[in-house]
Amino acid sequence: MSGLLARYAAVAGEDVIEQLRGLARPLAGLRVVHVNSTRVGGGVAEILVKLVPFLAELGLRATWEVIEGDERFYACTKLFHNALQGFPLTPTAAQLAVYERTNRDNAESLRPALRDADVVVIHDPQPAYLRECVPERRGRWVWRCHIDLSHPHRPVWRYLLPRVAGFDASIFSLPDFVQRLPHPCYLIPPSIDPLSAKNIELEPAEIAAVRERFGLDPARYLVTQVSRFDRFKDPLGVVRAYRLAKLHVPGLQLVLAGGEAADDPEGAEVLREVQTAVGDDPDVRILLLPADAHRTINALQRASDLILQKSTREGFGLTVTEGLWKGKPVIGGNVGGIRLQVHDHQTGFLVDTPEGAALRIRYLLSHPRIRERMGERARAFVQEHYLLTRHLVEYLALFHCLLKGRAQRIEVG
Numbered sequence: 001m002s003g004l005l006a007r008y009a010a011v012a013g014e015d016v017i018e019q020l021r022g023l024a025r026p027l028a029g030l031r032v033v034h035v036n037s038t039r040v041g042g043g044v045a046e047i048l049v050k051l052v053p054f055l056a057e058l059g060l061r062a063t064w065e066v067i068e069g070d071e072r073f074y075a076c077t078k079l080f081h082n083a084l085q086g087f088p089l090t091p092t093a094a095q096l097a098v099y100e101r102t103n104r105d106n107a108e109s110l111r112p113a114l115r116d117a118d119v120v121v122i123h124d125p126q127p128a129y130l131r132e133c134v135p136e137r138r139g140r141w142v143w144r145c146h147i148d149l150s151h152p153h154r155p156v157w158r159y160l161l162p163r164v165a166g167f168d169a170s171i172f173s174l175p176d177f178v179q180r181l182p183h184p185c186y187l188i189p190p191s192i193d194p195l196s197a198k199n200i201e202l203e204p205a206e207i208a209a210v211r212e213r214f215g216l217d218p219a220r221y222l223v224t225q226v227s228r229f230d231r232f233k234d235p236l237g238v239v240r241a242y243r244l245a246k247l248h249v250p251g252l253q254l255v256l257a258g259g260e261a262a263d264d265p266e267g268a269e270v271l272r273e274v275q276t277a278v279g280d281d282p283d284v285r286i287l288l289l290p291a292d293a294h295r296t297i298n299a300l301q302r303a304s305d306l307i308l309q310k311s312t313r314e315g316f317g318l319t320v321t322e323g324l325w326k327g328k329p330v331i332g333g334n335v336g337g338i339r340l341q342v343h344d345h346q347t348g349f350l351v352d353t354p355e356g357a358a359l360r361i362r363y364l365l366s367h368p369r370i371r372e373r374m375g376e377r378a379r380a381f382v383q384e385h386y387l388l389t390r391h392l393v394e395y396l397a398l399f400h401c402l403l404k405g406r407a408q409r410i411e412v413g
Helices: 003-012 014-027 043-057 071-084 093-116 128-133 154-165 204-213 235-246 267-278 294-303 318-325 354-366 368-385 388-404
Strands: 031-036 061-066 119-123 140-144 169-172 185-187 222-226 253-258 284-288 306-309 330-333 348-351
Touching: 003 014, 003 043, 003 388, 014 388, 031 043, 031 093, 043 061, 043 318, 043 388, 061 093, 071 093, 071 154, 093 128, 119 128, 128 154, 140 388, 169 388, 185 388, 204 294, 222 235, 222 294, 222 318, 235 253, 235 267, 235 354, 253 267, 253 294, 267 284, 294 318, 306 318, 306 354, 318 330, 318 368, 330 354, 348 354, 354 368
Parallel strands: 031 061, 031 119, 119 140, 140 169, 169 185, 222 253, 222 306, 253 284, 306 330, 330 348
Antiparallel strands: none
8 A cells, every 4th residue: 555545544444545446446547637727725726736646646647737817817707606606797798708718728738638638627617618629529528516506697607508518527516506417417525635734633832833923812712714705705794793702702812814816806805895894803813824824724723612614605615624624613604515514513503694603602612511522523524524535436436437428337346
């Protein structure tokens, strides 16, 4: 067993690693190309940075490509993202022309890899037009949708539907997100890497150093939300929940920690709105962290008494998974993939309003034994359902399905 596989066997179990090896053996040499729109920032990049090397370790010829665009392209694709999650926004003809031209330009540089691949996995709307730009493709193309597509703004979905319909398959995170398409749709929730810098165990001294660095008092309660500064993450709602809870929990501290992503042009504007809302409150830390601040985020989550993720739309919510893995109850928005992970009175609480979040903050901080038991259940839940090894098993199974067509039974060993 290689060093990489041995390290994961210690966390996930040797039986899981043997299952991976058995699924991968018939796929040895399979050329798989993943394509997304950014190499840093956001959950998709965090998944691919570990998923692709692991596939290669298992014997597949897996690579990861990133399309490039200017600010006009990312403004259009951010509009796509918001509209597909329900906002009534529609791109202009000029914006769509930029979107299509950017995909065509990227197709020229990526053509050899895309043309010769056995499987191409296109992540989200940004590179979805690439398939039409490579007519000589020979492999299977899969559209992987990471966002909440349950109630898309119809004009935008009508534009994207013909692009997505031409793929051989699609992957969604939840059944509620699946749209009617003329090809097979698969459900594969995301995952976290338990051995990444963001999720490994840390020494108490390192956690204490991060507390000191940001001026956080270890004697007082701390709640934290880690996410992009994005309106769908509702950072303003988090600030309101904190202020309501603080009326009953004097000295409560709040951390809002996020970073920047190349494909999210709205982040700076949302950050300014949050800074204005917080004002000069000395117990709130708004942290704009670099993309490689994984151990810092890890330490902040471990230093916290509770994790918040008060999203109003959410494809899955890997920051929820990360918080649960660290044995922390999570108070999350009652939306999307958060519902898969946060179970009331078991791993945390689902909420619909800032007032509801404040009530649950007060409850959990007032009941330390309940909070501790929830944290234990939270970590065990992630151990069973949302580690990278499970994600790999399902991707390998998908590749078998794509190669075997509609066979009722697939023998892999």
